[in-house]
Each structure stands twice: as structure tokens, then as C-alpha cells.
Amino acid sequence: QQQVKQSPQSLIVQKGGISIINCAYENTAFDYFPWYQQFPGKGPALLIAIRPDVSEKKEGRFTISFNKSAKQFSLHIMDSQPGDSATYFCAARDYRGSTLGRLYFGRGTQLTVWP
Amino acid sequence: EPEVTQTPSHQVTQMGQEVILRCVPISNHLYFYWYRQILGQKVEFLVSFYNNEISEKSEIFDDQFSVERPDGSNFTLKIRSTKLEDSAMYFCASRESSGNTIYFGEGSWLTVV
Numbered sequence: 455q456q457q458v459k460q461s462p463q464s465l466i467v468q469k470g471g472i473s474i475i476n477c478a479y480e481n482t483a484f485d486y487f488p489w490y491q492q493f494p495g496k497g498p499a500l501l502i503a504i505r506p507d508v509s510e511k512k513e514g515r516f517t518i519s520f521n522k523s524a525k526q527f528s529l530h531i532m533d534s535q536p537g538d539s540a541t542y543f544c545a546a547r548d549y550r551g552s553t554l555g556r557l558y559f560g561r562g563t564q565l566t567v568w569p
Numbered sequence: 570e571p572e573v574t575q576t577p578s579h580q581v582t583q584m585g586q587e588v589i590l591r592c593v594p595i596s597n598h599l600y601f602y603w604y605r606q607i608l609g610q611k612v613e614f615l616v617s618f619y620n621n622e623i624s625e626k627s628e629i630f631d632d633q634f635s636v637e638r639p640d641g642s643n644f645t646l647k648i649r650s651t652k653l654e655d656s657a658m659y660f661c662a663s664r665e666s667s668g669n670t671i672y673f674g675e676g677s678w679l680t681v682v
Contacts, residue, residue, distance in 0.1 A: 486669055490612075497573075497660050497673035498612060543612060547669075552625035554600045554617040557671065561611045 457481055458546050460560025467567050473531040475563045477544035480525060484546035488557070489518065489529050492541045501542070502529070534567045541565070571595045573674035575661050581680045582651055590646045590677045592661030601644045602662040602671065603636065605629070612660065618644065651681045 459478045467473045477487075486505055490498035504511045504518045504527065511518045517530040531538055544560040574593045582588050594601050603615040617624040618636050626634075635647045644663075648655055658676040 488670075490673075495675070497662075497675045499673065500670050503669065545612075552617055554602070554619055554624045556602075556614040556617060556625060556627070557604075557612075558614070559612040 457548075457558035458544060458560040460544050460563060462563060463561065464564040465566070467534045467565065469534065469536060469567055469569050471534050471567075473529075473534045473538070473565055473567070475529045475542055475544070475565070476526065477528065477560050478524075478526045479546050479558075481546070481548060481558075482525075483548055483550050484558075485549060486547040486555075487518070487520065487527050488545050488547075489516075490543045490545060490559075492543065492562075498543060531565075534565075536567045536569050539565055539567050571672075573661055573663055573672050575659075575674040575677050577677055578675070579678040579680070581682060584653060584681055585650050588648045588651055588655075588679060590648075590659050590661075590679070592644045592646070592674060593642050594644055594661065594663030595672055596642075597665065598663035598672075599666045600624075600664045601636075601638070602664075603646045604660045604662060604673070605657040606660065606676075607657045615646075615659075648679075651679075653681050655679060656681045 488503035489501045491501045492498045515532045520527045541562045545557040547555045549555045576591045601618040606612045616626045633649045660676045661674045662671045664671045
């Protein structure tokens, strides 16, 4: 069962363009939604995160839009740069199993930004 | 910036052999995790650990897996008898008890042949 669905699987954007990656979930117990960026051979690194009581969060060129009623959230990368080329994972946290919580990841989006 | 460090970065082992993957979490973090990523697939939760006890484990974390904090700094994942399907990148992660951010290490790539 796929807890977090992510699309598209791959995305090609021209330098300066907007990259948009979408995620959807079913589990209403999720309480925290981070986005991770992963470069080849490296571990996932937190990019930006949002709680479900907020509809939008912006940090520099990165914005999360969150639609609680639709159970969807998306990452927008403005003015995309070649250095943004990486794999992006959305994730959602569930605390029901333990107070440490566990993350459920989407399948990832391979972003390529052409110069 | 403090980071989670993992060793080895890559290990090749024969099927049926035992493997120990090692991690040094960020020093003031109390919550520890192992995740894995099979090549080309999503990152999956294995186990969480706090106060020398497993807090939660996934259906992947069967009797072949165990975790331990043998001293004040290391956190280990042991696979008792490796199978071909255990080939994956294993990520250690940690976070502060009061924070939300989970910090991941660079991973240990395990190849079972």
C-alpha cells in the first residue's frame, strides 16, 4: 500500500523555469510533511517542511503548497537552476506507532534543469 | 554543521553472511532510525530506537535484523544472514527529541552476492 503518492517520476525544466512536484496522501494521521533533496551517492537532506495547519510555506526559491481537504501538497521551485538537479522526495510523518514517528516517502522525482 | 556518519560506505558480502553497519548519530540527538533504499525505489523505514530500546519497527525489520547502541556514540544495524534482496542503501538517521528534522547520513551501500 502506497501511503504517499508522488508525481511526476521525472521532470525536465529549463533554467529559470518553475519546477512543480506533487504528492498526495490518504492517512489523516500524518502530522508533518517534509521534502527531501537527494544528490547521487548522498543521503536525503531536508529541503523544506510544513505542518497541516498551514497552507503555504516559502523559503527562498522553494515553496510548499498544502491542501488539507484534498490531502495534497506540492513543491514549487522558482527560478530553477542546474544545481537543483537532484531527486526530490516528499514524505509524511506518522506518530501512531511510536513517539519517535516514522516517515513514509514518495517514490521520488528526478529533476533535471537544463542550462 | 554536525552530521550523521556511517561506515562502511560500501560493503559486498556473500549471501548468508552476517553484516554490521555502523553509524555515529549527531551528538545531542536521542532518537535514532534506520531506513533503506533499494536501487531506484523509495526510501523505506526499518526501525526507530530510543533509550536503548526499539520504539517501532516495520514489517521489513524481521528476525534477521537487530539494532544496538553498544556505547555512547555508535548505533549499529546487524543483518544476521543476508539475502540477495537485502541489497540496498541503508541510511542511519537521527533527530533531537524536541525537533522535527530528521538528519540522514550518506548511507552504506550493501551488495549481497
